[in-house]
Each structure stands twice: as structure tokens, then as C-alpha cells.
Amino acid sequence: MADILTEGTEELLLNMGPQHPSMHGVFRMIVHLQGETVTGIEPKIGYLHRGLEKLAESRTYAQFIPYTDRLDYLASPHNNMAYCQAVEKLMGIEVPERAEYLRIILAELARIASHQVFIASAALDMAGWTAWGYPFRDRERILDLFEMVSGSRLTVNCMRIGGISHEPLPEFWPALESFLADMPEKLEEYYNIYLGNEIAQARMKKIGILTKEKAEELSITGPALRASGVQYDVRKAEPYGIYDRFDFDVPVLYGCDTFDRNLIRFMEINESLKIIQQAVRDIPEGPIMAKVPKVIKPPVGEVYHRVENPKGELGFYIVSNGTTKPERVKIRSGTFVNLQCLNEIAVGTYVQDLIASFASLDAVLGEVDK
Amino acid sequence: MDVAKEKELREAEALMEKNVLLTTIDKVLNWGRGHSFWPVTFGLACCAIEMMAAGGPRVDISRFGYEVFRASPRHADVMIVAGTCTRKMAPLLRMIYDQMPEPKWVIAMGSCASAGGPFADSYSMITGVDKIVPVDVYIPGCPPRPESLIYGLLQLQYKVNHPDKVRLLKHGK
Amino acid sequence: MGNKEVLRKNVEELASRVNGTVEEMLDYLVLTVKAPYITETLTAAKNFKETPCDFLHDIAGVDKMDHFEVVYHLTSLRGPQKLRVKAIVDRENPVIDSVTRIWPGANFMEREAYDMFGIQFKGHPNLKRIYLWDDFEGFPLRKDYVTEPPEVRNIMRVRRADE
Numbered sequence: 001m002a003d004i005l006t007e008g009t010e011e012l013l014l015n016m017g018p019q020h021p022s023m024h025g026v027f028r029m030i031v032h033l034q035g036e037t038v039t040g041i042e043p044k045i046g047y048l049h050r051g052l053e054k055l056a057e058s059r060t061y062a063q064f065i066p067y068t069d070r071l072d073y074l075a076s077p078h079n080n081m082a083y084c085q086a087v088e089k090l091m092g093i094e095v096p097e098r099a100e101y102l103r104i105i106l107a108e109l110a111r112i113a114s115h116q117v118f119i120a121s122a123a124l125d126m127a128g129w130t131a132w133g134y135p136f137r138d139r140e141r142i143l144d145l146f147e148m149v150s151g152s153r154l155t156v157n158c159m160r161i162g163g164i165s166h167e168p169l170p171e172f173w174p175a176l177e178s179f180l181a182d183m184p185e186k187l188e189e190y191y192n193i194y195l196g197n198e199i200a201q202a203r204m205k206k207i208g209i210l211t212k213e214k215a216e217e218l219s220i221t222g223p224a225l226r227a228s229g230v231q232y233d234v235r236k237a238e239p240y241g242i243y244d245r246f247d248f249d250v251p252v253l254y255g256c257d258t259f260d261r262n263l264i265r266f267m268e269i270n271e272s273l274k275i276i277q278q279a280v281r282d283i284p285e286g287p288i289m290a291k292v293p294k295v296i297k298p299p300v301g302e303v304y305h306r307v308e309n310p311k312g313e314l315g316f317y318i319v320s321n322g323t324t325k326p327e328r329v330k331i332r333s334g335t336f337v338n339l340q341c342l343n344e345i346a347v348g349t350y351v352q353d354l355i356a357s358f359a360s361l362d363a364v365l366g367e368v369d370k
Numbered sequence: 371m372d373v374a375k376e377k378e379l380r381e382a383e384a385l386m387e388k389n390v391l392l393t394t395i396d397k398v399l400n401w402g403r404g405h406s407f408w409p410v411t412f413g414l415a416c417c418a419i420e421m422m423a424a425g426g427p428r429v430d431i432s433r434f435g436y437e438v439f440r441a442s443p444r445h446a447d448v449m450i451v452a453g454t455c456t457r458k459m460a461p462l463l464r465m466i467y468d469q470m471p472e473p474k475w476v477i478a479m480g481s482c483a484s485a486g487g488p489f490a491d492s493y494s495m496i497t498g499v500d501k502i503v504p505v506d507v508y509i510p511g512c513p514p515r516p517e518s519l520i521y522g523l524l525q526l527q528y529k530v531n532h533p534d535k536v537r538l539l540k541h542g543k
Numbered sequence: 544m545g546n547k548e549v550l551r552k553n554v555e556e557l558a559s560r561v562n563g564t565v566e567e568m569l570d571y572l573v574l575t576v577k578a579p580y581i582t583e584t585l586t587a588a589k590n591f592k593e594t595p596c597d598f599l600h601d602i603a604g605v606d607k608m609d610h611f612e613v614v615y616h617l618t619s620l621r622g623p624q625k626l627r628v629k630a631i632v633d634r635e636n637p638v639i640d641s642v643t644r645i646w647p648g649a650n651f652m653e654r655e656a657y658d659m660f661g662i663q664f665k666g667h668p669n670l671k672r673i674y675l676w677d678d679f680e681g682f683p684l685r686k687d688y689v690t691e692p693p694e695v696r697n698i699m700r701v702r703r704a705d706e
Contacts, residue, residue, distance in 0.1 A: 025418070026414055045673065046458055051494045052489075089569065136423060137428065140426070140427075217646060238623070301568055301569060304627065315601055317601065317616070328603075330603040332600060457676075457696060493683050493688075493691065496699075
């Protein structure tokens with residue numbers, strides 16, 4: 001049967017160009033096809049390359065914080081936190097308790113918002129229009145919470161070197177409580193319209209297999225690694241901030257396929273809700289900003305700090321030469337390294353499976369292209 | 371109270387009671403075009419997420435008639451450039467613009483598309499998308515709220531419905 | 544002995560074999576070697592007894608004014624060990640061995656270092672530019688690169704036939 005299908009076919013090069021209806025941004029793939037079977041993929045990136053690392057060398061340490069927002073723009077408090085913690089490690093600054101708790105609340109809210117956009121766009125790639133609208137409706141509540149802390153919905157610029165910039169408005173706490181109370185049933189709803197659907201399950205199970213050995217060799221991190229059977233989370237392996245005081249599990253699945261990469265994000269939203277509840281219960285009163293010198297001049301040295309971004313591991317390698325501007329800032333973004341597994345998971349399958357598998361990797365081009 | 375205008379309105383009202391409307395073809399066509407723009411999906415970066423949120427349930431672009439985002443530029447009439455346009459992407463932006471049929475308009479959403487944004491002095495950026503395509507409406511913000519995007523679209527609707535006012539401004543008369 | 548002491552012992556033993564220096568910076572052990580020894584160093588680090596550093600996080604290029612440095616960050620998925628290996632590369636003729644044979648995940652990371660600095664990685668399967676377009680002249684992250692003024696940057700470049 002296979003001979004009849006491939007006899008008389010030539011290799012076709014299909015360009016899934018930078019402008020396309022999927023919601024992932026300006027990503028381009030050249031797909032080598034034999035009939036409908038994929039035989040090779042060349043990802044071509046760089047259409048959103050803004051030169052952040054060169055810009056960092058002409059801005060001061062505090063002026064670079066808004067640029068880190070625009071890396072993974074779906075979870076911007078997280079990127080801020082990674083950069084600020086890296087500089088604080090370099091300078092030896094200790095952040096007050098209330099600021100640490102607030103940082104964790106914002107970071108976990110960002111994780112939930114990012115996973116909601118993932119559910120929406122993964123469903124949209126498979127033409128599930130209903131499942132696009134529901135997460136966006138609930139994400140608006142998280143964006144309202146961000147607005148109460150920093151004034152901006154998407155690119156919050158609320159973390160500073162030494163703490164948080166503003167105290168949240170008094171309406172923040174009741175709104176957060178009602179959001180936490182409503183979320184579990186909304187999660188049920190998302191499952192029923194997206195993952196519980198038979199068609200979605202048939203399209204995603206046993207597709208896009210990424211084995212454990214390959215995942216470790218290709219330096220994959222984040223939910224894609226945890227869906228392949230490796231229980232590794234930076235929040236448990238090398239705790240940053242005050243994550244070691246919270247009680248949460250790291251979910252792990254052993255299916256290694258696209259369905260598991262989707263399901264594990266549902267489980268992570270549950271864990272994030274637990275962490276936020278514990279933080280709201282334990283948050284103390286106090287200052288939100290440490291005593292930091294007016295001009296930030298770290299000593300000569302270098303630091304590599306990593307956090308668990310919703311998409312993978314985000315690392316900042318900062319080399320300082322004692323002046324007010326950094327000598328080198330290297331951004332290790334999770335999705336950039338995760339894109340290397342495209343050849344592994346999609347070669348040998350059909351074009352529609354390629355779309356579903358690529359959606360499960362959750363690529364955000366701001367992070368890939370810096 | 372302008373006497374001539376008052377007379378015109380009263381005559382139009384009398385005709386409307388008999389279900390008759392007098393107008394010009396241009397006005398009808400402009401009314402139709404302005405109330406149903408079909409944008410082409412050109413979301414590049416963070417502004418694209420706010421554009422998607424504008425199409426979402428809370429801020430609904432569909433109540434104005436603009437929710438039909440077409441993937442192919444041949445079906446579209448407005449191009450909302452939402453996000454950062456780099457030097458690598460610029461020729462492709464021009465290619466998509468050229469493929470759109472007339473009449474077509476361009477909205478530059480966000481500060482990166484209007485003037486290069488915070489990245490204007492980077493080696494890989496162009497300072498604003500109006501160096502490549504002619505822009506009709508600029509929406510500042512980083513990213514602009516979805517309500518700002520709707521205000522920008524309504525300004526474009528005003529521009530389409532009143533081409534005489536815009537032409538006066540453009541040629542300096 | 545604790546994990547840190549075993550790792551330090553292993554690293555010092557390795558340093559004496561490859562003429563490298565060991566120091567400690569903010570709780571990371573840093574091993575500095577010269578470029579020709581890098582394959583031997585990294586293979587040995589991946590196979591350390593009791594504290595193997597077998598997960599590659601990042602390959603970064605740094606431009607110190609008189610030489611380049613290629614920095615490898617290694618940890619492990621099964622233990623708390625962390626190691627940073629720096630390779631000193633000559634600035635006039637920057638060539639270093641590629642580590643894609645040890646870790647296939649170094650593919651994109653080395654292409655990025657080539658794109659930004661011009662460091663040639665010998666043995667890389669596909670060493671082309673990744674972020675910038677293929678006809679771009681110069682290597683942006685070098686300290687002596689001068690950004691072009693906006694009048695030059697705003698000229699739309701001519702698209703090649705295969706783009």
C-alpha cells in the first residue's frame with residue numbers, strides 16, 4: 001500500500017511562511033514532503049530578532065527591566081523576576097519578605113495566564129473555535145489583577161532590583177480570592193471542551209513521540225521534558241526566591257506524546273492555584289523594597305540564574321565589569337532550545353500531526369528570537 | 371442653528387417617512403466599506419496578543435463588524451501591523467501589502483510599528499513601518515489596550531466615510 | 544564526602560590533565576581551558592564518577608577585548624552538581640571544536656554564537672546564520688561593531704529568491 005502511495009511522487013518543499021493563521025507568531029518552516037508524509041523540517045527563525053543582547057550593553061541595569069518583559073510576552077512578570085533575581089544575586093541584595101511573596105503570587109498568576117493562552121491557541125490550531133474563547137474570557141480576570149498591581153495589562157514592569165515597584169490596590173485581594181474560588185470549575189470546563197473531546201484525543205494520542213533519552217540529549221526543559229518521564233523542575237532542583245517554603249508537587253507523565261504535553265499543563269495550573277492559596281494565607285506585612293543604592297554598580301563578576309518559565313527554563317548569564325552598564329547579558333530561552341526537537345517529533349507523520357505537535361511545544365517567538 | 375442644514379435635515383426626514391433615502395453612490399459604498407473591514411492576520415509580537423484579546427469575549431470587535439480575520443491577503447482590506455517589524459521581515463510585509471486588492475488601508479498598532487518603539491536603535495530594526503507601506507492610522511501604546519485598537523478602527527471608519535475632510539488635510543489646503 | 548567536595552576533586556583532577564584553572568564564582572565552579580582541549584574536557588565532565596555533569600544548559604559567547612570566550616553551563620538532572628566551563632578562543636582566527644557529537648542539543652546554540660560573534664565551530668552539521676539574514680555583513684555582538692544609522696537601516700533590503 002505504501003508503494004502505491006509514494007510511487008510517482010517527487011519531494012515537495014512546502015513553505016509554511018512567516019505569515020500564517022496559526023497564533024504562534026512569525027515562525028517559518030520549510031517542510032519536505034513525500035505525498036502527505038513529512039520527511040524533513042527546517043525551521044527558519046529570526047523574523048522577530050530585535051537585538052536585545054546588544055541593547056543591554058548600552059542600557060543600565062535598571063533600564064533593561066522593561067526589555068525583559070518583551071521576551072516571553074505571555075508571562076512577563078516571570079521574566080522580570082528572573083532578571084531582577086540574577087542582578088540581586090550578583091550584588092548580594094536581600095529582598096524583604098512581603099516582596100518575595102508578592103513576586104511568587106504574580107509569577108504563578110502569569111503561569112496560569114500563559115497556560116490559558118496555550119490551551120486557546122492549541123485548540124485553535126486544530127480548528128476548535130469554542131475552546132479559544134473560554135480561556136480568553138478567564139484570562140481577562142488575571143489581566144485585571146495585573147493592572148491593579150502595575151497599571152499595565154500585558155507587559156507589567158512591576159519588579160525592581162530589590163523588590164516590587166508598587167503595592168497592589170486594596171481591590172486586589174478580594175478579586176484574587178474570587179478568582180481562586182472560580183478557577184477549578186473553569187478548568188473542568190476547559191477539559192470538557194478541549195481535551196475530553198474524542199476528536200482531539202484521536203488527533204493527539206500517540207502522535208509526536210519524544211523519548212526520554214532524546215529529550216535529555218537535546219536539552220529540552222519545561223513541560224515537554226516532564227511529559228516524557230523526567231521529573232525535573234527548577235523550583236525543586238535549585239529553589240529561587242522562597243519556593244522551598246511552599247508545598248506543591250511536580251506532575252510527570254510517561255506517555256511522551258502530544259496529548260501528554262497538553263495534559264501536563266492542566267495539572268500545572270492546579271499546582272499553581274495551590275501555591276497562590278498558600279501565599280495569600282502566609283503573606284506578612286512589611287516593606288516592599290530593599291535599601292538599594294541609587295546607582296546600581298555590581299562588583300566585577302558573573303552570575304547564571306535560572307527560573308522555571310511556563311515554557312521551559314529561562315536563564316540569565318550576566319557578566320559585569322564594575323560599571324553601571326553590563327558587559328554581557330546572555331538570555332537562555334527555553335523555547336529556542338526546545339525547537340530542536342521538531343525533527344524528532346514530526347518526521348514520519350502527516351502534515352496535520354505536525355501542526356498539532358508543534359502547537360504542543362508552545363513556542364512564543366518573542367522568546368525564541370530575542 | 372445653520373438654516374440651510376436645518377432645511378436639508380427636515381426634507382430628508384419627510385422623505386424617510388415614505389421609506390425613501392436620497393444619497394450618492396460614493397456615500398453608500400464608503401458606508402459599506404467602513405462598517406465591515408476585514409483585517410488580514412499580521413500579528414507579529416506582543417501587540418498581536420492584545421489584538422486577539424480585542425477579538426475575545428470581553429472587548430468584542432464583532433459588535434463593529436470587524437471580527438472576520440482572513441488569513442489570505444487577497445480576501446482582506448485592512449492590514450493591522452501589530453508588533454515589531456524587523457529588517458528581516460520588511461520585504462515580506464511589503465509583499466503581503468502588494469497582494470491586497472484596492473481599496474486597502476494600513477493601521478500601525480503599537481509603538482514598534484509606528485516608530486520603532488523601544489528597540490529603535492538596534493541593528494536589526496526599521497524605525498516604523500511607514501517607511502515601507504503608507505499608513506493611515508497610528509495607534510500608540512506598548513501594547514495599546516484593546517479599547518485603543520477599537521478607537522483606532524473607528525477613526526479609520528471616520529476617514530473612510532469622510533474622504534473630503536482627509537483630502538484637505540493631506541494636500542495642505 | 545558531600546557532592547560539592549567530590550565535584551571539586553573531580554574538576555581539579557581534570558584541570559591538571561588539560562592545563563586548566565579552577566576558581567569559584569558565586570557558588571559555581573568555573574574551569575577555564577584553552578580551545579583545543581575542549582572536547583576532552585567536556586567528554587570527561589559528562590562522565591565524571593558520582594557527579595556526572597551530563598545536561599548542557601547553554602553555550603554563550605563573550606567578547607573580552609583581546610580574546611573570545613565560549614562558556615558552557617553544565618548541570619545534571621539527577622544531582623545538584625553545577626559546573627561552568629570556559630574556553631579561550633583566539634580573536635584573529637576564532638575556531639573551536641563543536642560539541643554536537645556529545646550533545647545534539649548544542650546545534651542551535653552554536654549557530655547563535657556563530658551568528659553573533661563569528662566563531663567557527665568545526666564539525667557542526669549546518670553552520671549558517673540563524674537570527675540574521677544570510678547576506679548580513681558583520682557580527683553584531685562584537686565590541687567593535689558599529690550600528691548603522693537609521694537612514695541606512697530603513698532601506699528595505701532586496702529579498703532573495705529563496706525567501
